Amino acid sequence: MCTLTLAWQVFEDAPVVVAANRDELFDRPSESPSARDWEAAVVAPMDRDAGGTWLGYNEHGLLVGITNRWTDGPVDADRSRGLLVRDALEYETATDACRFVERELDARTYDGFNLVMADEAAAILVEHDGARLVRNLQPGIHVVVNVGADGTYDVPEARSEAGQAQANNADAVRTALQPEPGETSSEWLDRAAELLGDHEYGVCVHRDGFGTRSSSLIRLGTGAVEYRYADGPPCETEFEQVTDRV
Numbered sequence: 001m002c003t004l005t006l007a008w009q010v011f012e013d014a015p016v017v018v019a020a021n022r023d024e025l026f027d028r029p030s031e032s033p034s035a036r037d038w039e040a041a042v043v044a045p046m047d048r049d050a051g052g053t054w055l056g057y058n059e060h061g062l063l064v065g066i067t068n069r070w071t072d073g074p075v076d077a078d079r080s081r082g083l084l085v086r087d088a089l090e091y092e093t094a095t096d097a098c099r100f101v102e103r104e105l106d107a108r109t110y111d112g113f114n115l116v117m118a119d120e121a122a123a124i125l126v127e128h129d130g131a132r133l134v135r136n137l138q139p140g141i142h143v144v145v146n147v148g149a150d151g152t153y154d155v156p157e158a159r160s161e162a163g164q165a166q167a168n169n170a171d172a173v174r175t176a177l178q179p180e181p182g183e184t185s186s187e188w189l190d191r192a193a194e195l196l197g198d199h200e201y202g203v204c205v206h207r208d209g210f211g212t213r214s215s216s217l218i219r220l221g222t223g224a225v226e227y228r229y230a231d232g233p234p235c236e237t238e239f240e241q242v243t244d245r246v
Contacts, residue, residue, distance in 0.1 A: 002146055002212075003170070003203040004055075004065050005177060005192060006116055008123040009139035011185035014221030015120040016063050019177075019192035021234065022054055023205050024213045033216070033229050035244040039090040043227060043244050045214070052082020053089075057227075059246040060092040061220050062119045069112030070146045070163060071129045072156040077111040084110060094122040098134065101126055114144050120220075125149060143174040145203075150174065169202040176201070186226070189217045197234035204235045215239070 002023035009015050024030075029048040033056070036042045044056025055065040066085050084104060091097040094117040101115060105128060115126040123137040125144065147153045147163045151171060155163035177192055196215050197204050205211045215234040219226045227242035 002067055002166075002205070003173070003196070004067055004114075004116060004144040005173060006118060006123065006137070006142045006144070007140075007177075007179070007185070007188060008118055008137055008142065010141065010179055011183075011188065011219075011221075014185040014219040014224050016057075016061070016118045016123075016218075016220040017185045017189065018055070018063060018065060018216065018218045019189060019196060020055055020065060020216050021196050021203050021205075021212045022214045022216070023211060025210050026213070027209070030213070032231055033227060033242045033244070035246060038086055040092075041246040042089050043242065043246055044086075044089070045216075045229075047080075047082045050080035050082050052080050052084070052086045054082060054085060055216055055218075056085065056089055057218060057220055057246075058089045060119070062089065062091060062094060062097060062117065063218065063220060064088045064097060065116045067114045067144055068146050069114050069127065069129050070156050070159050071112045072158055073130070075111050075130065076109060078109045081110055081113045084113070084115070088115070088117060094119045094124050098124045098126065102132070102134070105132055114146075114149060116142075116144060129154070141174055141177055141179070143170045143177075145170045165202060173201055173203060185219045185221070185224070189219060189226075189228070193217055193228070193234060193239055197236075199235065204233050206233065
């Protein structure tokens with residue numbers, strides 16, 4: 001996934017709300033979101049190559065999502081980043097999931113990533129590019145892309161033009177998706193869905209053999225759990241309700 005927008009503690013009816021596009025090779029097989037028994041009960045899509053996921057939530061109200069992180073140098077990774085997401089979804093809280101991720105980074109090697117873990121009490125971003133940075137997020141709108149988040153970006157020299165474009169796009173998304181007076185979480189997601197497919201913002205990608213493969217809209221709150229999924233680029237694919245719940 002290459003663009004993850006989190007509204008944390010913004011809406012009273014749902015403290016965790018996410019709108020995200022996943023960019024990937026077209027020939028990498030995956031499954032649509034469904035209920036999965038991964039230690040905890042989880043609703044998530046699945047990468048069929050490695051068996052992990054890029055975004056999901058569990059029975060405890062914990063959401064975990066990841067983007068790749070662009071770096072200048074190659075990393076000799078020994079494990080899929082999607083499996084890190086899957087493992088983090090075993091935990092009850094964002095804080096416990098973060099502690100697991102830090103232990104895991106001490107023990108194994110992963111390609112660069114930006115990992116978001118959020119529940120009603122905490123939202124945490126782990127940025128990993130060989131070194132690691134752990135950030136506790138404040139209530140508000142956060143946009144995570146391959147080069148960083150929320151106006152703090154590290155653009156690699158090897159991808160300077162594309163990286164700067166990503167940073168600019170992320171800033172534009174964050175500005176456009178500031179909550180409007182009286183807006184509900186569902187109404188905000190409707191706006192986010194339109195923006196994710198609006199090429200003016202540059203987050204719906206179409207390239208030769210690679211592009212935006214899917215889009216997810218999730219809101220988690222007391223008595224309000226919703227997952228809408230577009231199994232294709234959101235500029236041309238309708239969002240459908242994921243009927244599985246945990």
